[in-house]
Amino acid sequence: MQYYKYILSLVLVAFLSVPTFAQDNDLSWEELSATYEFPAWYTEARFGIWVHWGAQTEPMQGGGWYARHMYMEDVKHEKWGRNAYAFHNKTYGHPSEIGYKDVLNEWKADKLNTDALVSYFKSVGAKYFVALANHHDHFDNFNSTYHPWNSVNLGPKRDIIREFEQSSKKYNMRFGVSSHDDRFLGWWEPAFGADTSGPYKGVPYDGHMTIEDGKGKWWEGLDPADLYGLPPAKRTPEYIEGVKKNWKLRHTELVTKYDLDYLWFDGYNFPYGDYGKAVSTTYFNKKRQSNGKIDAVLAGKFSSEPTTVKDIERGGASEILAYPWQGITTLRTWFYKEDEGGLDYRHSARTVIETLADYNSKNGNLVLNVELLRDGTIPTTQKLILDEVGAWIHLNSEAVYASKPWKVYGDNLDSYLKVLENSAIGEADLEALKKQKSEEHFNERTLASPAYGKDEVRYTTNGDVLYMFVLNPAEGQIELPTLGLKSKQKPGKITTIEMIGSDQKIEYKQDNTKLVLTVPANRPNNLTTVFRIKGVL
Template identity: 50%
Template sequence: MTNRHSNTIVISIKKPVFLNMLFVVLFFLGSTQFIKAQNKDLTWDELANQYECPEWFRDAKFGIWFHWGPQAVPEQGGGWYARHMYMKDVGRQKFGKMANPYHLQTYGHPSEFGFKDIIHAWKAEKFDAEYLINFSKENGAKYIVALANHHDHFDLFNSSYHPWNSVNVGPKKDIIGAFEKATRNAGLKFGVTSHDDRFLNWWQPAFGADKTGEYAGIPYDGRLTKADGKGKWWEGLDPKDLYGPAPEDRTPEIIEDIKKNWLKRHIELVTNYKPDLLYNDGFNFTYGDYGKEVTRKLYNNSLKDNGKIDAVMLLKKQAKGTVNEVESGGSNTLRAYPWQSEITFTDWFYKKDRHLTHNARTILEMLIEAVSKNGNLLLSMELKPDGTIPDEIKKSVKIVGDWLKINGEAIYGTRPWTVYGDGRSVRGEAVETVGGELRNATESQKHGEHFNQRTTATPAFAHDEVRYTTKGDNFYITVMNPKGGEFVIPSLGKSSEVTPGNLKGLIQLYNGRKVSYKQTNNGLTINMPVVNGDSYPVVLKAKFKKKH
C-alpha cells in the first residue's frame, strides 16, 4: 500500500512470500559458496585426511597393465635394456647381461647407435588400443593401466614440456591418449604409471666409453649435442633432453630445473588424460613435494568431477592418502587397508631370451592370494614392439579369463574374511620353496613382501591349501591345488575363534554340484570330487550363519 503522508512508497509483503524469497536468496548464496568450495583446490593435508580408497578399486580386484615402450624393440637384453646396453658388466643385475652383446651384434656400437635410435626404430605399427582393451575386458580386467614413461625418460603421451615423446619421435602416436579413449569407451577405469624419477642416475652409463678395443675412449651417444644432429634423423632434438646433462654438469640449479620440468609434464598428464589411478614407481612421492603436488592435482580433479576423491595414488611405501603397491610380490598378512600386487610375465618388456615367470596357474594363485588379503592384482601384459600380444601370453590370459567367467563371483566385489585362509603355509608348517622366494611359509621366511611372488618355478600348493572371500552371506572357499578325497580345514571348525559359523549347502561354483562335507568342533572336513590330472583352483560356495 502507499502511505499518503509520505513520498516514500512502502510495499507490504505477506510473511510466507517474504520467507520464500529469503529462502531463495539464502539458497542462491549457499549454492554459490558450495560451488566456490567445489572449485577451490584443497591442500594435500586436507585431501589426505579425508582420503579413503574408492569402492570401485576395492571391487575391481583385477587389472591389466600395458608396461610397454621403446625398450620392447630389442628381442633380448632384459627390462632395463636402455641402461644395460651401455654396460660391459651389469654386476648383480644379471637379467641385463645380454643387452650389450646383443646391441653390438644387432645395431652396432652405442657411440653410433644409442638408445635414442632404438626409440626411432619403435614404430608400434600394429598398435590397436581398442582391440587390446576389449581383449583385456573380455578376460576379466576391470581397470586398465598404461605406462606413461619409464626410467628411460621417454614420454608416451603428447607432452608439451618434453620433446622426447611418442608423438614427436618413434611411433608418432599418442599412446596414452589412445589407451585412455579406448578404456573409457569400454566402460573401464583408466590409470597411468610413471617411473621417471631415477633417470639421471639410471642413464649414467650412456656417458661412458669402452676402456679397451677398437672403440676405446670414444664416448657413447649420451655426450652428443644438439649440433651433432645436423643432417641426421634427430636434427633439432637435443640428446641432453633425453639422457640428462653430463654428470659433471649437474649443478643444484640444473637438478632443480629438471624436477620442475617433471612437475609440469605430470601435471599435464593428470590434467589432460584424467586418470583414475596413478602409480609412481618409488617408495615415496617422486621428488618429494613435487610428486605430492601432482597427487594433489589428481585428487582435486577427481573431487571436482565426482564430488568425492574417486582416484587412487599408488606408492610402494605405505603413506597417508595413498594405496600401497607391492612389486612382484604379495602381502604376508591380511591387511586392514586395500593394497595392490603387481606382476609381469618376463622382464617388464617382452624379451625372447627370458622364460615366462608366470603362467595361468601362477596368475590365478597371485590373484586369489591378493583378494583373500584385501588386495588387488595388476598384471603386466607385455606387448611385442609392434603392439601385438605374444601368443604364449595371450594363451595364459585367456585361461585366466575363462576361470574368472566361471568363478568371478568369488573375486569381484568380495571382501576378506577374518583370516585369509588355511593350509600348511598359513599354519607356518614347513613347505618347499625356491631360491629367492619369500612366500609366507614360516616365520624365518617372513622378511619381505616385494619380490616374494609365486612363479612357474614355485612348487605346487599342498592339497589342503585354501583361501577365503565373502560377499553378503555367501562364503567362498577356494581350494588352491585340489585333489580328490578328504581334507580338513581346522579354521572352519565350529569351535574355532575365526569360523564363520554353520556352513550350509556347500557346492562347487563351476557346476553347482553339491560337495560332501562335515563340520565339527575341530574342523571342516571336505570330500573333494575326483580331479583329473592337474587342476586350476576350485571355488566352493556356501551360505553361513555368523556365530552370536
C-alpha cells in the first residue's frame, strides 16, 4: 500500500505536478462545453476499429471477465464466465496460490506489431483506431507512474498504448483509448473469497496476499493490494477516496503523456463523478492549447452531457439523432476466447455491413472490436471478415464517409417483423423482438436474427446525392413509398439511378406514390447493394 500512503499525504503536490502543459489559460468544463463542436474528422469517419485487448486474453477460456470469474466456483447469472474457475485450476493452479496477478505475468504479447495492425485496419476502411488502456482488472496497458501493475513493469514489458499511438500517427489514423477501470473494487471482491468445498475449502484466495508474501517470488516488491484493492472489510472512506485520487492521477497522466484524439469511458457518467470530469477537462484543455482547438472526442454512456458522444453498446439508435453517436460491437465476444460453444460468431461481413448502413443512416458511427489473440495477432477468421468488410467499404465509400442522414433513415421498415407476424413464431417471441427493437443497448441484429426483407432500405446523403442501401437485395422489383413525388418527404424528380460498382442500366419508375426500382441479378457482390440517386435532393 506504499503508493496509497503517498497519495493521501502528498496528493496536492502530485496533482500540481502531473500536467506537462501550461495551465494559465485552463477553462472549466462548462466553459469548454459552451464552445465545443464535434470535430469533422469524427463525424465524417463513420467507421472505427477497436481492439478490446489486454491480459485477460492470455487464458484461452473463461469468458471476457476472466479475472473476476476465475475466483468464482459459481458465476450465477454471469454465464459467460462459467469455465474460468475450472480452467484456471487446470492450467495455472489454485487461486489461493496462483491468482490473476500471476496470469498478468504470463501475458507476453510476443507477436504484437502495432505498425502492421494499424496499417491493416486503415486498409479495410477504418478512419480511427482505439486501444484498451485498462479494463476492470485494474491493469494499465501504459507506462503508468502512479500504478506499478502495468504492462511496462510486467507481462509484455512494453508500453502498449505508446506503441499504438506512434503507429497511428505514422499511418495518419486518429487514435484513442478506452478506460474501464472505475468499477474494479466491487468487481474484484471474489478474489477475497475461498472455496466452499474440496481440499482447499476455506483457504483464502490470493486477494488476501500482502507485499511480504512476495519475498523470493517473481512479484517481489509488488503489493497485491495495489492490484486487487484492500480486503473489503478494510476499505475505509479515506481509502476509497484515495483510490479515486489515484484513478485521477493515472488518467491525467494518460491524457497528457499520450496524444489522444479520442477518449472512451465505460460507464454511464463521468468515472468517479468529479474526478472523471476533472480528467476530461484536462484532456480538452490540453488539446485546445496544443492544437488551437478541441479537435478531440469524449465518448461514453452519458445521459446529460451534450459535449460527449453518446455510446450504445451492442445496439443502435431507433431513429435519426441530431447529434453524433456511436454503436460498439464485436464479432464474437469482447476478449478472444475458445470456450466450448464460444467460437460461434455473432457477426459476419454481411451483418457488419448492414449494421454500418443502419448506424450511418441515423447519424451514427460504427466502432467494431477486433478480438486479437493473446500474442497480438488477428485470428484468421476475423481477418477474412474484415477483408470482406473492407472491400465493400472501399467500393461504397462515397455513401459512407462524410455521409449525413436524409429526412428519414429508411423505407419498408421492420420488414423482418412483418414476415414473422405471418409465420408460426409465438406471440411472446414476436413481442420480445418488437421490444428489443425499441431499445438501444443490446438491441443489435446478429447472424441469429431474422433476415431483412428484400425491399428494406437505408438512406444517406452526401452533397446533392441520395444513397440507398438495399440491405438484403434479391433480383426483382421493390417499391419505395418515401420516394413517391407526393410523399411526406417531398423528394425531387429523380434524374438518374446508378448501382455503385456497375455500369449496367437500372430500370425504375417514379410516380406520385412510390418509386419502383428493379434490382438486377448481377450485382457487385452478395452483400448490401448501394444505389446512387440524383434529383431527389
